[in-house]
Amino acid sequence: MIVGGQSLVTSSPVFSHDGKKLLLCTGSTVSVFSTTTGMLITELEGHTERVTSIVVVPVAGTVGTKFSNYCWTASLDGMIFYWDFSTPDLLKKVNVQLPVRSMVIPNILSASLGRSDKASQNLYAFISVEDANKEVENVKHVRGSIQIYDLTNSTHVGGVLAETQKPETLAISKSGEFVGIKKQQQLNIWRVPNKNLKSVNMKKLKLHHTRTLSCLAFHPTKCIVAAGDVSGRILIWRGFGKMRYSQDGGGKMKIDMGDRPGVRGEDDADSCSTWHWHSSEIKFLMFSSDEAHLFSGAKEGVIVVWQLDTGNKTYKPNIGSPLMYFTDSPDPSLSCVSCEDNQIHLLRMPSMDIIKSISGIKPPLILSELQGDRSHVMIGCDRSNGFVALPTKDYRIQFFSLLDGTDISHLQVIERNYDPVDETTVFISLVEVSDDGSMMCTVEEKLPEMGIGGLISLKFWTRGSHTGQYTLSTIIYEPHNNAGVSDVAFCPGRSMAVSTSYCGNFKVWVNNSSFIHSGDEIQEKGGWRCQSVGSYREIPMTAAAFSGDGSVLAVAAETKITLWDPLNNVLVAIIGDSLGPIRRLAFVGSSEYIMSFSAGTKTDLVVWNISNLSTHWSYKLLVEDICCTRSETRVAVLALRSSSDKSISTGKDGMVLVFDVENPIPVSTWFVKKAKGGRLSFINNKLGEATDGKLLLAYINGEHNYVLFDPSDVKEREDLIPKSARRPQSYAHDENVSHGYASIYGELPSFDLTKARSSDNIPFVPSERPWETIFSGSSHALPPLSKLCSPFLEALLKKAEKQTVLSQ
Structure with a gap:
C-alpha cells in the first residue's frame, strides 16, 4: 500500500538546530526534509491523528554538538511524543488526554543547557487543547483552553490558564520569557516564571484592538509585540509589561497614564503604532534575526519587510500563492515561507530569493459557488505512468506522480496572470488524459459578467518527449455553441475523442496532425477537427465512453444510454432508463457490459448487458465515481454512505467497493474518509516487485490525499485511511551525516551476510x-x-x- 498527498502546510514548519533539515507536519506523521536537496529524508510515525506542533530541542553548546537531533511533537490524538529524529526513534510518550491544537515549551532552552538546579531541569509545555464536550452555563460554548503540562513528570500543572471559544495558536518569544495568544479583539500575554511552575496563577497582560486579531509575534530581545488583524492592519506595541504606578492624593496606587500614544484604555504598553498595506487578513508576522525588521504576509502572495524604526517597507512579490507561515532558521542566511498551494519555498536571506521548493499535491479547486451541483472539477489520470493531472487555482495543471509522491511538472493552460486577491472568473473545469498518456484535453470556462462575455474553450494537447510535458495542439472556442461541456473521452488506439454537451449533442473530434522535424524540435502541422455531430431527441448529453477496442461509442442522454458507431456516426442501439441523469459511463474491459451511475435526487448504480440491451444488476447507491479495468472484468465503485449511518461520526463517510462484473456481490469493501469529490482509477504498477506488476487501484479523496493498493491482496483489506505522508527517499550524497558510534570512531567494516556460517554463535x-x-x-x-x-x-x-x- 502506498499513501500520500497530505498537506505540508497545516502547521508551521521547524528547522533543525543546524538548519540542514526541515521538519513538517504531514498528517499523522512528521516528515524530515533536507534543506540542501529538498528531498524527504525520513518520517516520524507514531501519532494516530494529525500532528499540530513541533518543538526542536536547541543545541547546548557549539554548533555540531552530538545528540542534538531531538524534538517534541503534539497531536490531535492527545499525545505528546519525544523523538530522536536522526534515527528516528520514539523516546517518550506523554498523554494529555485532549486534542492538542498548539504547543510551545518556554523553558526548553534552559533545560537543554544542563543546569545543576533541579528546578531548571523540568520541562513545561503550554498547550492549547480542545474539549468539544465542555459546556459552560450562561456563556457561549467554550471549546478551547490553555493548560500547562509537566513533560518531565508527565503530570498536569494546576488548573486552566485561560479559556477560549475555540482553540487558539500559541506564540512564544525566542527567550521563552513570554507566551501569548490572540483572543478575538485582544492579546493575552503571560510572563513565564524562572522557577518551577507549581500553579497556573500567572499574571495576564491584555492589549486591546478594535478589530479581530489573526496572529502575533514577539520581538527577540525587546518588550515589543506585533499583531495582525483581519483587515490587513499591523499593530506594534512597545514597552509592554512595564506599567508604572503612582500615588494619588489619598495615598492609593493608580496607573500612571502619562503620554502613551496609540495605547487604548489601561493597556500595559508605552506606545502603539499601526501600519497598513495588506488588503486581506494577516497570516503571519515574524521579526528578523537582526531585530531591525518585521516580515508580514497575507493572501496577496507578497512578503512585506517593515523597518521597525521608520515604518518604511520593501517587498518580495510574485510568490504566486496566498502565504501562510514564515519560519526563520538558526542559519541567518536561510528561511522558508509556506504557501496555501501546498508548497514550501526555501529562501536565501536577506535577498529572499527562492533557492529550493518542496512541493506537495495541490489542493482541490472547489467550484460549488460557480457550477451549481458540480462541487469539484474532473481530474485526469494517466494509467500508463501513474500520475494525475490536477487543475489549480493559478490556471495551470499540476502533474503529480502517485507512485513516487513527487511533483512532476506544471502546465500553463490559461494565459493569464494569477492574482490571489481577484475573484475567480476563469477556471479549468475538466481534464481528460488518454489511456496511454499521449493526448490530453482540457475545458476552460470564463464566467459571464452582467450576463454577457462568457466563453468556453476546448483545448487538445500532445505529449512531448518527457512525462508530464505537453504542447498545445488545437483550441476550439465554443465547441457546443454557448452550452457547457459535460464530458470528454478518448478512443483507445486512435487519435479520436468525443465531447458531450448540455445543449443536446455530442461531437466526435479527430486529429489530422503531421509532425515535421526541424533540427532538435518537432513541429506539429494541422490539428484536431470535428468529424461528426450526433444527438438524440435534443436531450442533454451528460457522459460518454469508448469501448476497449474503440468500435462502440456510448453516450448518455440523461437517463438513457445511446450506442453509436463512432466512425460512421450511426445510432446502433438504445439501452433503457436509469433512475436519474447519468453522470459517468465506463465499459468493463473487453466484456459485454457497461457501467453507469446517476446523480440527483434519485441515484443508482447499474451494470448493463450490451448483448441483450438489459440490466444485468443494479444498486440504489449514491455514487461519486467508478472505474473499470481494460483487460479484466473488475470494477471499482466509490459510494457515499447514508447520513443516518452512525459510524459516519468517525469520519468514514464513504466506501470503495470492488466487484467482479458477473457477480453483484462485492469482492472487497473498504471504508474511506472524505469521499465527497473523490476519484478512483486503475493504474499500471511501475514498482515491479511490490505487487508483481498487477494493476493498482488509486483512491484520491476530496482533499487530494490518496492511497494506492492492490485490490486483490487480502492482507490490505482494511480501512483506507492515509497515515504516512510520502514514501521515504534516500539521503542525498552530501547528507550522509554520521551519528552515535560512527561519529566518534568512524564506520565499522562491512559484514557480508552471505559468508555467515550457521555456527556463528x-x-x-x-x-x-x-x-x-x-x-x-x-x-x-x-x-x-x-x-x-x-x-x-x-x-x-x-x-x-x-x-x-x-x-x-
Whole structure:
C-alpha cells in the first residue's frame, strides 16, 4: 500500500538546530526534509491523528554538538511524543488526554543547557487543547483552553490558564520569557516564571484592538509585540509589561497614564503604532534575526519587510500563492515561507530569493459557488505512468506522480496572470488524459459578467518527449455553441475523442496532425477537427465512453444510454432508463457490459448487458465515481454512505467497493474518509516487485490525499485511511551525516551476510586456516588461553609427512 498527498502546510514548519533539515507536519506523521536537496529524508510515525506542533530541542553548546537531533511533537490524538529524529526513534510518550491544537515549551532552552538546579531541569509545555464536550452555563460554548503540562513528570500543572471559544495558536518569544495568544479583539500575554511552575496563577497582560486579531509575534530581545488583524492592519506595541504606578492624593496606587500614544484604555504598553498595506487578513508576522525588521504576509502572495524604526517597507512579490507561515532558521542566511498551494519555498536571506521548493499535491479547486451541483472539477489520470493531472487555482495543471509522491511538472493552460486577491472568473473545469498518456484535453470556462462575455474553450494537447510535458495542439472556442461541456473521452488506439454537451449533442473530434522535424524540435502541422455531430431527441448529453477496442461509442442522454458507431456516426442501439441523469459511463474491459451511475435526487448504480440491451444488476447507491479495468472484468465503485449511518461520526463517510462484473456481490469493501469529490482509477504498477506488476487501484479523496493498493491482496483489506505522508527517499550524497558510534570512531567494516556460517554463535570454528578464526568473537565468550594455545602453535608448525615402510 502506498499513501500520500497530505498537506505540508497545516502547521508551521521547524528547522533543525543546524538548519540542514526541515521538519513538517504531514498528517499523522512528521516528515524530515533536507534543506540542501529538498528531498524527504525520513518520517516520524507514531501519532494516530494529525500532528499540530513541533518543538526542536536547541543545541547546548557549539554548533555540531552530538545528540542534538531531538524534538517534541503534539497531536490531535492527545499525545505528546519525544523523538530522536536522526534515527528516528520514539523516546517518550506523554498523554494529555485532549486534542492538542498548539504547543510551545518556554523553558526548553534552559533545560537543554544542563543546569545543576533541579528546578531548571523540568520541562513545561503550554498547550492549547480542545474539549468539544465542555459546556459552560450562561456563556457561549467554550471549546478551547490553555493548560500547562509537566513533560518531565508527565503530570498536569494546576488548573486552566485561560479559556477560549475555540482553540487558539500559541506564540512564544525566542527567550521563552513570554507566551501569548490572540483572543478575538485582544492579546493575552503571560510572563513565564524562572522557577518551577507549581500553579497556573500567572499574571495576564491584555492589549486591546478594535478589530479581530489573526496572529502575533514577539520581538527577540525587546518588550515589543506585533499583531495582525483581519483587515490587513499591523499593530506594534512597545514597552509592554512595564506599567508604572503612582500615588494619588489619598495615598492609593493608580496607573500612571502619562503620554502613551496609540495605547487604548489601561493597556500595559508605552506606545502603539499601526501600519497598513495588506488588503486581506494577516497570516503571519515574524521579526528578523537582526531585530531591525518585521516580515508580514497575507493572501496577496507578497512578503512585506517593515523597518521597525521608520515604518518604511520593501517587498518580495510574485510568490504566486496566498502565504501562510514564515519560519526563520538558526542559519541567518536561510528561511522558508509556506504557501496555501501546498508548497514550501526555501529562501536565501536577506535577498529572499527562492533557492529550493518542496512541493506537495495541490489542493482541490472547489467550484460549488460557480457550477451549481458540480462541487469539484474532473481530474485526469494517466494509467500508463501513474500520475494525475490536477487543475489549480493559478490556471495551470499540476502533474503529480502517485507512485513516487513527487511533483512532476506544471502546465500553463490559461494565459493569464494569477492574482490571489481577484475573484475567480476563469477556471479549468475538466481534464481528460488518454489511456496511454499521449493526448490530453482540457475545458476552460470564463464566467459571464452582467450576463454577457462568457466563453468556453476546448483545448487538445500532445505529449512531448518527457512525462508530464505537453504542447498545445488545437483550441476550439465554443465547441457546443454557448452550452457547457459535460464530458470528454478518448478512443483507445486512435487519435479520436468525443465531447458531450448540455445543449443536446455530442461531437466526435479527430486529429489530422503531421509532425515535421526541424533540427532538435518537432513541429506539429494541422490539428484536431470535428468529424461528426450526433444527438438524440435534443436531450442533454451528460457522459460518454469508448469501448476497449474503440468500435462502440456510448453516450448518455440523461437517463438513457445511446450506442453509436463512432466512425460512421450511426445510432446502433438504445439501452433503457436509469433512475436519474447519468453522470459517468465506463465499459468493463473487453466484456459485454457497461457501467453507469446517476446523480440527483434519485441515484443508482447499474451494470448493463450490451448483448441483450438489459440490466444485468443494479444498486440504489449514491455514487461519486467508478472505474473499470481494460483487460479484466473488475470494477471499482466509490459510494457515499447514508447520513443516518452512525459510524459516519468517525469520519468514514464513504466506501470503495470492488466487484467482479458477473457477480453483484462485492469482492472487497473498504471504508474511506472524505469521499465527497473523490476519484478512483486503475493504474499500471511501475514498482515491479511490490505487487508483481498487477494493476493498482488509486483512491484520491476530496482533499487530494490518496492511497494506492492492490485490490486483490487480502492482507490490505482494511480501512483506507492515509497515515504516512510520502514514501521515504534516500539521503542525498552530501547528507550522509554520521551519528552515535560512527561519529566518534568512524564506520565499522562491512559484514557480508552471505559468508555467515550457521555456527556463528560459536566463538571458535575449525577451518583450514585456523589462525584467522581462533581469536574471533567477543572477549568474554572466547575459550581460555590453554585451549587456544595448542591449536595456534600447531597452525604455525609444518607437519611432517608420514612415510610408509614396506617389508620385503
